[in-house]
Amino acid sequence: MTESTAPLAPLPVAAPRRDHLLRRLLRHRSSRLGLILLAGYVAVIVVGPLLVAGSPTSDPHYQNLGESLQGPSASHWLGTDQLGRDELVRLVIGARYTILIGIGAVVAGVLIGVPLGALSGFYRGWVDLLIQRFIDIVLAFPHFLLALALVAVLGPGLRNLIIAVALASFPRFVRLVRASVLSVREQPFTEAARALGVSERRVLWRHVLPNSLTPVIVQAPLELGSAILTASGLGFLGLGVRQPTPEWGTMLGESRDLIFSNPRLLTYPGLCILGAILAFNLLGDGMRDVLDPRLRSRKRLPRRLRRLSGKAGR
């Protein structure tokens, strides 16, 4: 921190930010809230199943029609559903399904979208034209409806759900990476790599792409929220995971007819979904403020460095 020790020579503009990322996210109001919420969800996913284990009713599939639609009690903290299954157990076990579907879909979307975007932006020409027209067409379909149609055709189930959500969302990653690659490929270090005789392919995958991923990282939490929204919406329509699996959207959809008699069965899973999406959206908002490459390139050096660079300039 002391200015006297700071050497004025090369400014650490690309200083190691990554290890400070978490701290910076925790300083930001919205991402702090998002991270706290997310920590709660992670805790439920990891520890939850152990806490609810121990009795026969702690199996999310355990049915007891004699105890169906009970209100909250000491043995069933959040009551039971229409098949006498413990609601809390199902919510806790459901966390892993809903959240893992979201993560799976985003990972798959990144795996499809990032290479396509990289090829498109790096080689330009007819490769770019071809990929971009293809993306235009996929984007012409409303996101949710494309996922809906894919699940309708492929059939429900965990794997198909992830495929459908990923296929409906990967074009956004293509666009992001392409735009980023287009600017990174013009950077001097790319030229330097070429001058050293590095092959085109290696320039792309080893030099350009790793430096083009910031927008993807910034966008990832928002995409996670969106994937969970889509997947649980499909579950709500009865097109999500297969029957007894306690996915939150599916639970909501199954309880729809009980809206007049047992609205609480609609309240709990909805709150869980809202919390998860909210967490990712808040984290995404903070992430954008902290990491946005536009802010970074635009004179947003910390005040200490700004003063130093001013001195160094003179």
Next chain:
Amino acid sequence: MMGYVTRRLLIAVPTLVGVAVVSFLLMRLIPGDPARVLAGPDATAADVELIRRQFGFDKPVLNQFLDYMGRLATGDLGRSARTGDSVLAEILARLPYTVMLAVLATLLAVLVGCTLGVIAAVRREGLADLVLSGLSVFGVSMPVYWVGLLLVILFSVNLGWLPAAGAESWQGYILPTVTLSFFTIGFISRQMRSAMVETMEMDFIRTVRAKGVARWAVVLRHAVRNAALPVVTVIGLQFGQLLGGAVITETIFAWPGIGRLLVESIGARDFTTVQGAILIFAVALILVNLLTDIVYAYIDPRIRYD
């Protein structure tokens, strides 16, 4: 202006064709034998054979594709496997309900979203901004179906003020419209806020202020009109989301629109109707984006000349 409109129209044509191709390919994605799947689990071998011939699955894929595109060109979307009616006729009968719902929700969202965004920007960093920004994050995070169900629980079940389903009376429009606009309100108010914050820092605003114009007039006459520009694009951008929400909203409120037709057809494995409905939704999205591009160019002449 005419040149710009023509250019945009021409760009939309290949996308339309591509969308038709994808809708054809969707049907080919059905795992296994499509005729077998379409016939349903109880069908006999003869039924399956009949369906195979009826849908042309016995012909080469290229022929099927050309047949499909040829029929589309004449406006024929095929016949519903469930009712035997023309898919196009069924869609057209339900179209007004979906259009009405989408238009009302968009209007409400623009009105409320812009107002909230402007208030948040004017009271920047203040309590109103904090509350409104928080609310708008909620708006974009609330799943459509949950908003709808909560509104039904509150206004239909508990208070009994509004009908929970149907489009028979004007009261029936209120809950679906509010449900569908929820996400868009959050989305637009966020965009409007940041656009307003940016505009309020511009030099011309300082000039207007220096002239002694009243603060409300600075905001309403000068800042809002400039900040509203990007919001026009946002309406087009979120329209796809709105259409997806419409499908869920229509399902919740038993709304007689295309969205419910789509969901019912999926349940009945009536894939011709599914294909037709998806195609119509995609065409609607393309048209709305075209329209917002044109409106944008009309309001902001700089766009036309690049």
